[in-house]
Amino acid sequence: MHNWSLKSSIKTHCLDTPRFLPLKTCQKTSSWDLLVALKHCTVQVRSPSRQLLQSRISAMSGVNGSARSVSGTTSAPQELEVKIAVEELKQLCTSGLRALGHSEQDCSVIADVLMYAQLRGNNQGIIKIPTGGVDRLPEQKPPTVEHETRLSALINGNDSAGIVTLHNAMQLAKVKCREAGFGIVGTNHTSSSTGALGYYVSEIAKDGLLGFAMATSPEFVAPHGARQPVFGTNPIACAVPSGSGAPLVVDMATSAYTLFGLFEAKTAGRDIPEGVAYDSQGLPTTDPAAALPTAGGAIRVFDRSHKGSALALLVELLAGAAVSAAVEDKMSEKNWGNLIVAVDPGLLGDPAAFRSRVDAVLRRVKSAATVPGVDEVILPGERGDKIMEECLRTGMITVEANLLRDLRAVAARAPAVRQPAAASGRRLSTRLLHMASSVEDAYGPSAPPIYQTATFKQPSSTENGPYDYTRSGNPTRTMLEEFMAQLENADRGLAFTSGMAALTAVCRLCGSGDHIVAGDDLYGGTSRLLSWSVPNQGVEVSNVDTTDIAAVRAAIRPGQTKLVMLESPTNPRMQVCDLKALCELAHSVGAIVCVDNSIMAPIYQRPIELGADICMTSATKFIGGHSDVTAGILTVKGEELAGRLAFFQNAEGAGLAPFDSWLCLRGLKTMALRMEKQVANCEKIVKFLEAHPLVKRVNYPGSPSSDPAGYEIQRRQADNGGSLVSFTTDNVEVSKRIVEDTKLFKVTVSFGNVVSQISLPCFMSHASIPAEVRAARGLPDDLVRISCGIEDAEDLIADLDQAMKGAMQSVGMNPTQPDASDRLAPSSREAELMQKVADLEARLRAMEGAQQS
Incomplete structure (x- = not known):
C-alpha cells in the first residue's frame, strides 16, 4: 500500500527515478519506492539533507535503518562515503580497465560509459570494474558485422x-x-x-x-x-x-x-x-x-x-x-x-x-x-542531470569507501603508461610557446637544445639509460613528439623522416589479406604508396569518394577492412569529408582511422578530437613553414596502437633526426602567427578568383559558393577554410600560362611555405597517378593549386592579375574590357544567364500573343 503522506513530507513527486539512488532511472514511481530507495542511499544525498530525510522516513515508516556488514550480519549504522576529484576517479577507472587487459581505445569508450552513470548516481558505474562486470x-x-542492409545491421x-x-x-x-x-x-x-x-x-x-x-x-x-x-x-x-x-x-x-x-x-x-x-x-x-x-x-x-x-x-x-x-x-x-x-x-x-x-x-x-x-x-533524468552538473561544477564526487578501495586495488595492477600532458586551457598560440616536456637540461636553455649525437653513455654495462641510440630515441625528437601530442590532445606523438614514412608505418598495421579504404582525391605520394607499395604486402586497397558516406560504407568489408585513410580537405580538389561520421562508421566495424591533416594542421583542425585514431601531419608544410625541413608526425590515440607504430618507426629506421626535429620545434613557435596571415591572404585571393572571367570553378572549403555541403561540414569540424585554393580554367594552356607568368609565386610542389606557391598538380605532385585514373577521379589537367604565403595580399592579387591578363590575351579575350558577366562569380554568372533566358522567353510569349490578337 502506498504511503501518500510520505510523499508530502519529502516534497516531491517522482516522474523520474531519483538517479542518485542505487536504482535505474524511472524504474520507481511510488512513494513506497522513494521511501526505501532514499533509506538505503549512501552516496549522493548529503548531510544535513540526507539526515533530515532519513529521520523523517524512519519516523514515518518505521523501516529499520541498520547497515548490513559484508558478512551479512547487522551492525551499527556507518557513514562510509568519501569525496574524490572527478578527474581522479576517471583516471582510476581507466587504470582499472587497463589492468583488466582492455586496449587503450576500449578503455576510453568503457570509461566514458561508466562515468556517465557514476556522475548521475546510477549504479551502472564504476562498481562494474571490481565486480567482474567489464572483465x-x-x-x-x-x-564484426555479420548481416547488413541499408537500414539495419547485426x-x-x-x-x-x-x-x-x-x-x-x-x-x-x-x-x-x-x-x-x-x-x-x-x-x-x-x-x-x-x-x-x-x-x-x-x-x-x-x-x-x-x-x-x-x-x-x-x-x-x-x-x-x-x-x-x-x-x-x-x-x-x-x-x-x-x-x-x-x-x-x-x-x-x-x-x-x-x-x-x-x-x-x-x-x-x-x-x-x-x-x-x-x-x-x-x-x-x-x-x-x-x-x-x-x-x-x-x-x-x-x-x-x-x-x-x-x-x-x-x-x-x-x-x-x-x-x-x-x-x-x-x-x-x-x-x-x-x-x-x-x-x-x-x-x-x-x-x-x-x-x-x-x-x-x-x-x-x-x-x-x-x-x-x-x-x-x-522529469525523467532531471535529478541525475542536476547531480552530474553539481559534480562537474565542484569537480568532486562522493563514492562509497569500500568501492573506492576495491577500485584502487584493481587500478594498482595497471601497467604504467605515458600520459599526455593536460591542456592548460590557454589558447593555441600561447601553448605553442609554453609547452611542457619530460626532457630536462641541467643548464635551463631558453631554446630547446639539439642533441646531435648518435649514441648516449649508459649508467653501467648492465643498466640502460632513457636513451641509447638516436634511431630508437633522441631528447630533441622527444620534445617534438610530446609537443605535438599536446597540441592534438593525443596520447603520444611519433616524428618520422617524412610524411610518407609516417603513412608507410600506418600501412604496416595491415597484413596480408587485410583491406584498406582510402579516398579517391589524395596527395600523389599517398596514392602512389597505396597503389604500388601496399599491394605488395598482400593488402587490397579500395579508393572511394570519401565525401559520400554511403560510398564509404559500401566499400567497407566487415571483418576485412582494417584501416580507413582520409584527407580533409582533400588534396588538390579541396573536398571536405565528414570526419566524425566516417570515424563512427569505421569504428562500428572495428577499423582504425588515419587522417592526413597536413592542410589544416592542429592550429585549425584536430582529427583526434573528431574520433580519429591516428592523425598524420606533414611537418614539411606549416610546422616547418620555410621549406627547409622534411618530416612527418603521427599523433595517436591509445598507447597500445602508438606502441605498434613506434616499433615500426624504430625497426625501419624512420625516426626524425635531431637537427630536423629542432627545425620543427622552432617552426612550431610561429606556426599560429604564420597560418593566420596565410589564411587571411587566401580568403582575399579566393574572392578575386571567384570574380575572374578566366576561372570556371574555385575549390575552397571556406567559401559557400564552392561547395555548400562541404562548407557546412568544414564549419563544424575546422576553424576556417585554410590557406590552399585550387581552380580550373577548362584550358590546360591557359592554366600553364598563369602558373608560369606569376612573379611572386614559386612554381613548385608542396605547400605551407611562408612564400606563396603555385603548381599544376597533374604535372607535378600528382603526376605519378595515371592520366586515365586522374580523369576517372575528376582531377582535370587544367587544375591550378595555390598555397598562400605571408606576402602582402594586394601584391599577390596584382601578380595573379597580370599573369591572368596575359593568359586572356593568349586566348583572344580583351583583358581591359571584359564582358560585364566576366566580373561576376560563377554562381552570379549562372544567375544572370538564367535571367537573360527568362527575359527572352517573356519576349517570345509577348510576340506570340500579339500575333494571335
Whole structure:
C-alpha cells in the first residue's frame, strides 16, 4: 500500500527515478519506492539533507535503518562515503580497465560509459570494474558485422566487452539514420555489461535523432508469480531531442533492482529495499547476498506485477530472440543481446517544429498543478542531470569507501603508461610557446637544445639509460613528439623522416589479406604508396569518394577492412569529408582511422578530437613553414596502437633526426602567427578568383559558393577554410600560362611555405597517378593549386592579375574590357544567364500573343 503522506513530507513527486539512488532511472514511481530507495542511499544525498530525510522516513515508516556488514550480519549504522576529484576517479577507472587487459581505445569508450552513470548516481558505474562486470575475456576478438542492409545491421560481439560492442552498434545506427532516416542495429555474443543505456540514446539524441535501446543479460529476474530467474534485468531506454536544452532521457530497468545494485549493497554492507528480491525459497529478503542468483535468489520485476513482467518479456524477445542471442542458459552460452535504434524525426515532418512541440509538452508537464505538499514535478533524468552538473561544477564526487578501495586495488595492477600532458586551457598560440616536456637540461636553455649525437653513455654495462641510440630515441625528437601530442590532445606523438614514412608505418598495421579504404582525391605520394607499395604486402586497397558516406560504407568489408585513410580537405580538389561520421562508421566495424591533416594542421583542425585514431601531419608544410625541413608526425590515440607504430618507426629506421626535429620545434613557435596571415591572404585571393572571367570553378572549403555541403561540414569540424585554393580554367594552356607568368609565386610542389606557391598538380605532385585514373577521379589537367604565403595580399592579387591578363590575351579575350558577366562569380554568372533566358522567353510569349490578337 502506498504511503501518500510520505510523499508530502519529502516534497516531491517522482516522474523520474531519483538517479542518485542505487536504482535505474524511472524504474520507481511510488512513494513506497522513494521511501526505501532514499533509506538505503549512501552516496549522493548529503548531510544535513540526507539526515533530515532519513529521520523523517524512519519516523514515518518505521523501516529499520541498520547497515548490513559484508558478512551479512547487522551492525551499527556507518557513514562510509568519501569525496574524490572527478578527474581522479576517471583516471582510476581507466587504470582499472587497463589492468583488466582492455586496449587503450576500449578503455576510453568503457570509461566514458561508466562515468556517465557514476556522475548521475546510477549504479551502472564504476562498481562494474571490481565486480567482474567489464572483465576482458582472453578469447575475445573485435566485433564484426555479420548481416547488413541499408537500414539495419547485426553485429557479432565475438566476446568483446558489451559496452564496446553496443558503442559500435550505436555509431553504425547513427550513420544509417543520417543516410536513410532510420537505423536499427542488433548485437549478440557479448558476455559483459553494456552499462547505462541512457548513455547510448543520449549520444544519438545529441545529433537531433530519436534514440531507443534495450539489452538482455543472464537470468537474474523472476517473472511475476515465479521464483525462478528467467529474465535479465532487461533495461530499456529512450532519448528525445528537445529544442531548448539537453534531450529527455528515460532509462529504466524492467527489474525492481539491478544486479550491480546487489553487489554495491553487499560491498557497502547494507540491506536492499524490502520487496525487490526473493531468496532461494521464494521468500522476500533484504539481504543482498541471499538475493544473488549464485545463492539461488532472484530479483523481482520493477512493479511487482504482470505489467512489469510483460515489459521484461518484450525486451527479452526484441533484444534477445530477434538478434540471435541466447534465449536459454544465457550465462553459460555467453551470448547476450542488445538492440539500438536511431530515427530521424524529419521522417514525420519538420525536425525543428518537432523539437518545439517536445518543449511544449515538457513545459506542460513541469507546470502541471501538483497535489498538496508537492513542490514540483520531476522529469525523467532531471535529478541525475542536476547531480552530474553539481559534480562537474565542484569537480568532486562522493563514492562509497569500500568501492573506492576495491577500485584502487584493481587500478594498482595497471601497467604504467605515458600520459599526455593536460591542456592548460590557454589558447593555441600561447601553448605553442609554453609547452611542457619530460626532457630536462641541467643548464635551463631558453631554446630547446639539439642533441646531435648518435649514441648516449649508459649508467653501467648492465643498466640502460632513457636513451641509447638516436634511431630508437633522441631528447630533441622527444620534445617534438610530446609537443605535438599536446597540441592534438593525443596520447603520444611519433616524428618520422617524412610524411610518407609516417603513412608507410600506418600501412604496416595491415597484413596480408587485410583491406584498406582510402579516398579517391589524395596527395600523389599517398596514392602512389597505396597503389604500388601496399599491394605488395598482400593488402587490397579500395579508393572511394570519401565525401559520400554511403560510398564509404559500401566499400567497407566487415571483418576485412582494417584501416580507413582520409584527407580533409582533400588534396588538390579541396573536398571536405565528414570526419566524425566516417570515424563512427569505421569504428562500428572495428577499423582504425588515419587522417592526413597536413592542410589544416592542429592550429585549425584536430582529427583526434573528431574520433580519429591516428592523425598524420606533414611537418614539411606549416610546422616547418620555410621549406627547409622534411618530416612527418603521427599523433595517436591509445598507447597500445602508438606502441605498434613506434616499433615500426624504430625497426625501419624512420625516426626524425635531431637537427630536423629542432627545425620543427622552432617552426612550431610561429606556426599560429604564420597560418593566420596565410589564411587571411587566401580568403582575399579566393574572392578575386571567384570574380575572374578566366576561372570556371574555385575549390575552397571556406567559401559557400564552392561547395555548400562541404562548407557546412568544414564549419563544424575546422576553424576556417585554410590557406590552399585550387581552380580550373577548362584550358590546360591557359592554366600553364598563369602558373608560369606569376612573379611572386614559386612554381613548385608542396605547400605551407611562408612564400606563396603555385603548381599544376597533374604535372607535378600528382603526376605519378595515371592520366586515365586522374580523369576517372575528376582531377582535370587544367587544375591550378595555390598555397598562400605571408606576402602582402594586394601584391599577390596584382601578380595573379597580370599573369591572368596575359593568359586572356593568349586566348583572344580583351583583358581591359571584359564582358560585364566576366566580373561576376560563377554562381552570379549562372544567375544572370538564367535571367537573360527568362527575359527572352517573356519576349517570345509577348510576340506570340500579339500575333494571335
